[in-house]
Amino acid sequence: MKRQVVTLAVMAMVASSTAIGVQAGQAPGAAADPDVRISHRDRVYAAEQFSNTVSVTDPTDNRLLGVIRLGEPQPANFSPLYRGQVLVHGMGFSPDHKTLAVVSIGSNSVTFIDTATNAVKHTTYVGRSPHEAFFTPDGKEVWVTVRGEDYVAVLDGATFEEKSRIQVPGGPGMQIFSPDGTYGYVCSSFNPETVVISVADHRIVGRVKQESPFCPNIAATPDGRQVWFTLKDVGRTMVFEAQPPFSVLKTLDTGPITNHVNFAWTPQGSFAYVTVGGLNEVKVFRTDDFSPVGTIPTGNLPHGVWPSGDGSRIYVGLENSDALAVIDTATNQVVATIPIGQAPQALVYVPNAVPDGDGTSGLQPLGVAGQATHIVLAPVRGGTAPTSVSLFDQGLTQILQASVAGLEPRKPYVLALASHPDGTGVVEPLSAFMTNPAGSAIVNATGPIRQIVQGREPAQRRYLMVVPGTATDMGPPVQVQVE
Template identity: 45%
Template sequence: MKMKTIALAVILNLVGLITAAQSPYAHDRVYTGNQVSNTVSVVDPSTNKLLGEIKLGKPYPNVLSPLYKGQALVHGLRYSQEKKILAVVSIGSNAVTLISTETNQILKTIYVGRSPHEPTFTPDSKQIWVSVRGEAYISVIDVEKMAEIRRVPVADGPGMVSFTPDGKLAYICSSFTPEVDIVDAATYTIVKKIPVTSPFSPNIFTSPKGEWIAMTHKDTGKVTIINTASQSVAKVITTGAITNHVSFSYVKNKLMMLVTVGGENKLRVFDAAQDFKQTDTVNIGALPHGLWPSTDGKLLYVGLEFADQVQAVDLQTMKIISTIQIGQSPQALVYAENAVTNINAKSGLSALNDTASTQVIALNAVNTNQKSHGRIAVRSIGLADLVEQIFTSLQPNISYTLALSRSDKAPFSSDYQINTFDTDANGKYMGQSTGLVKTINSVDSQSFRHVILTDTKTGNVVLSDQL
């Protein structure tokens, strides 16, 4: 009987291996750059399971020591299938880390200028162009040498680079300047500047055949679409508050533009053939940020910045098919085709150790006639909490106070102030603060009933939670 049991176990294992090998996604991987845990999460799209984490540093706030040597604010990502290399940008430590997708091992860390944002491989994978957003240039890294070889001057605050498929031109958006710079990749010179609708563009992407380039405007909730043939703006679409990332994919043989709208927890889908008419909206989890489709156009993966999750969307049905817990505060996300040869290899990966789940709290307008809205994510960081905040459709250039209230119902008292901030010209605010200091066995710390937002000047409650 024992021999039969062993034989059956061997057969089942072989069947499992064969099934995994037959999956069209078994050799692919999905990666996210996690800004609070300072890790890269690795997901297997054939099973939609987290394989583990690549640790690049310690979780926030352990990065604040003067002796800290790890990476901080892990954020930007890009993958080269030819080299099987993942490029990871850490904003806070000015680093570009090159990682082997076969082994999950760090190959080299290259330090560049202040506050880099996103890396982009040239189509031939010979170079990586890194947008150094804290300055006014692109850092060009030679992949073979694993070293910076040139700096290309561009408009202040470059957000990201996207190449035409032939690699001849680089389109560079800016996070501080309302323009796109077109750079000749052979001469490293700007050949044209295109004015755009707003100065804050963190993300830019080229369609598969290169006829369109789309860029997001996070500050105004829009997407600009550029016709590469005329090198001019073809269309500007209003997409919604906190428009984060944009991508393209052929879905059922139609070219679709895919956009994450963080302030509304939406994935919006636009048909390029219908003059970019919106055709679908998918309700996504808390604060969708990075996104990337599978190569066959059947799946889309979306990182949820506040939920610490990745969601897989079936692009054929526009339905969420899986939700995967990952590291804290995912930013960029990439789908890496043929990233590994050995589909069972897990070397270099650590288990997810973010044991405390993030609490996401929505705040809605007290006056139902107003569209004001807020969302906070509360993350445990030892004896305190990190409170990340997004507010939209408030009054512009007004001071507000986020607070806790002990009141069970309205009118709410403001009993513990978390943060005071000023909205921008569009009535938005994005930021973070620490607070909610915990005291062991403290009954008092459990007595708060609601989260509220008040007008700092008048003290009137503008938003309240739905707890």
């Protein structure tokens, strides 16, 4: 009798484990999809904004295989005859895992890439400043949010040509679909409203009020019950019902420069991973009761996030570290950091992207795309606000990107150069900016800045700092360069 009890218990455990495996499909698939164990056939792709590349990583041994070069760095891309892509940023993939859709903001394009050969199959040009693109679950359409205008461009999933447009509130930030393909969810980066669209007839069937107008990212849980979206300017993440009446379920305070969100389904449950750029962290929440599970330090300015095909790993693009962080979902710790291209934005994990061969055809080494200088600014009066600065090499010049945090909300500031380390002496403004409601900002500039801030001649050396005010009326420094 005792042996029978043990046998029944073991059978129950096996049945439970089997059920978890079946109900553990990873986003953007359905929960009923089977998990796909990590293998050499899988790939992690990241869209890199300042090197204009797509990095290709083998997740089995966390090894960068190379990059797909879609464009050139400055100053080549200044030419009126330039034909490459500029500001490679958004990314999606087809349901059969054979095609990447890569959005370049500066050249208004969607580039379609064969995952097996890394070859460009087609480039479609759309409206002003597109942001993200994704295939519908049946693969028949590709929806592209044209953030610089007020519509979603609908492309044919086979020819990649634009066939129609869906009018939405101005500044659509991103779209994602319910796992069954019934709804498309489109958040806005310029207006405080997310719309729900019927995929069958392209009609708006629901509206969700955003707590701020700046949503860069949206994701649907594989069980088809919830939609999560991030609000970058106020540092929050909102959750609403994926089915009518699309009611708001929860608003979470996640932190300054809240970037992307995605999900991992594991034997321990379903979890949301949110990248918080201003804190250099990924925050983890349960999706059943929204309780916080953990905070994971990653590296500078975490941005894109995507799970492996079995939910055992989460991959995070580190925008100001030029790297890919790998998180073990069983321990919620970073287990690897992989150098990739400059300023990774969106990323995707594509199981079985390369069914045959080594999948390295057409890839190029990082080259200048792997060259950057990283600097930290610290508060003058103490504090822990992690303001990071990256200088992305473009040959003789660099693109500067500062992830500024810890300032007063909605106030004018200037990123400037000073002749003395404490921010005194001769002061030259680089870039004026306004902080968002969370007291943070992403600030850009360009020029031979590395040669100035790391110069060996004391008379020519300059130091980065942040000061309150405007370019013509600057106050004393509040943050200064420490490394």
